[in-house]
Amino acid sequence: MSAPPVPGGFRRATPFTLESDGQRFDGAMALVAAPPAELEAAALGELAPDEAQLLTERLAPARRHSLLAGRRAAKDALGLLAPELDRRDIHVLPGLFGQPVVTMPGRANVQVTLAHAGQAALALAHPEACPMGVDLERFVPAHLGALREQTTAREREAVRVAMPGDEGQQLLLLWSLKEALSKALRTGLTVPFALLETTHLSPVPGGVTAQFANFAQYEGIAFAAAPFVAAVARPRLALWPARDGNTLPVRLRDWLGALATLG
Ligand SMILES: CC(C)(COP(=O)(O)OP(=O)(O)OC[C@H]1O[C@@H](n2cnc3c(N)ncnc32)[C@H](O)[C@@H]1OP(=O)(O)O)[C@@H](O)C(=O)NCCC(=O)NCCS
Known part of the structure; x- marks a missing residue:
C-alpha cells in the first residue's frame, strides 16, 4: 500500500556538533517529505549525472521516489556543511554494500547515513571519524x-x-x-x-x-x-555538548512530531 500524500511537503535541516575528549565533530541532519511529482521536477537541479544514472527504467515507482527523497535529504544535510557547493557537485552513490558514499570537491572524509519511509527521508551527514x-x-x-x-x-x-x-x-x-x-x-x-x-x-x-x-x-x-x-x-x-541542550535529538523528536501530523 502506498503512503498517503504529504500535503505541502516537509523540509527541515540543522547543523549539529558532537564532542569527544576535546575533539569536535561537525555534522548536519535533514528530514524531508515530498510528493513524487515535486521531486521529479526538481531532480535535474539536484542530481549529479552519475546519480541520475541510478534512476533506471527498471526501478519501481516507490524505489524511484525513495531514492529521490533520500538524495534530497542527504544534500540538504551535506549542503549545510559545504554551503558554497552546488547541489549537483555533491555526489552520493552506492558503495558495494549499498551504503551511501559521498564525494564533494574540497571536502574529504564526510559521509552520510540515510533512511526513507513512505514519502519521507532522514539523512545525517557526519565526519568519517565519527x-x-x-x-x-x-x-x-x-x-x-x-x-x-x-x-x-x-x-x-x-x-x-x-x-x-x-x-x-x-x-x-x-x-x-x-x-x-x-x-x-x-x-x-x-x-x-x-x-x-x-x-x-x-x-x-x-x-x-x-x-x-x-x-x-x-x-x-x-x-x-x-x-x-x-x-x-x-x-x-561522542557527546552532544551540554551547552546546546541536546539540540539534535530534541530537533529530531520535534520534527518527527510535526511530520506525523501530516499523516
Ligand atoms: C541497509 C538496510 C538495512 C536498509 O534497509 P531499508 O529498510 O531497505 O531502507 P532504509 O530506507 O532504512 O535505508 C536505505 C538506505 O540505507 C543505506 N544503506 C544501504 N546499505 C547500507 C549499508 N550496508 N550500510 C549503511 N547504509 C546502507 C542507503 O543509503 C539506502 O538508501 P539509498 O539506497 O537510497 O541510498 C538494508 O538495505 C540492508 O540490510 N542492506 C544490507 C546490504 C545488502 O544486502 N546489500 C545488497 C546489495 S549487496
Whole structure:
C-alpha cells in the first residue's frame, strides 16, 4: 500500500556538533517529505549525472521516489556543511554494500547515513571519524508479528518499561535502533538480528536511549511519533555538548512530531 500524500511537503535541516575528549565533530541532519511529482521536477537541479544514472527504467515507482527523497535529504544535510557547493557537485552513490558514499570537491572524509519511509527521508551527514547511522520507519500493522520475532523477551520487557504504550511503536523503536546501528557498522541487516541486540533502555521525552549488547562503543536514541519512528546511532564517546541542550535529538523528536501530523 502506498503512503498517503504529504500535503505541502516537509523540509527541515540543522547543523549539529558532537564532542569527544576535546575533539569536535561537525555534522548536519535533514528530514524531508515530498510528493513524487515535486521531486521529479526538481531532480535535474539536484542530481549529479552519475546519480541520475541510478534512476533506471527498471526501478519501481516507490524505489524511484525513495531514492529521490533520500538524495534530497542527504544534500540538504551535506549542503549545510559545504554551503558554497552546488547541489549537483555533491555526489552520493552506492558503495558495494549499498551504503551511501559521498564525494564533494574540497571536502574529504564526510559521509552520510540515510533512511526513507513512505514519502519521507532522514539523512545525517557526519565526519568519517565519527561513524553514525540513522533509521526512519513508518508503522505497518501487518509487520507486527515479524517485528516481535526479531526481539528477545528481555528487549520487549525493557521497552515496555521505558516507553509504556502501543506495542507496535515499542517494537518499531527496537527495530529502528538496530537498523541505525547496522548502518553505522555498514553491515546493514545482513548480520543475525541477535548481534544487534539492544540493552539498557532508558526513557527520554518522546522516546528512549539504548546501548547495544555486542557493540558497547555505540549508543542509540530513538523517538516515536505515530506512525513514524526514527533512530540515530553514534559512538558512545561522542557527546552532544551540554551547552546546546541536546539540540539534535530534541530537533529530531520535534520534527518527527510535526511530520506525523501530516499523516
Ligand atoms: C541497509 C538496510 C538495512 C536498509 O534497509 P531499508 O529498510 O531497505 O531502507 P532504509 O530506507 O532504512 O535505508 C536505505 C538506505 O540505507 C543505506 N544503506 C544501504 N546499505 C547500507 C549499508 N550496508 N550500510 C549503511 N547504509 C546502507 C542507503 O543509503 C539506502 O538508501 P539509498 O539506497 O537510497 O541510498 C538494508 O538495505 C540492508 O540490510 N542492506 C544490507 C546490504 C545488502 O544486502 N546489500 C545488497 C546489495 S549487496
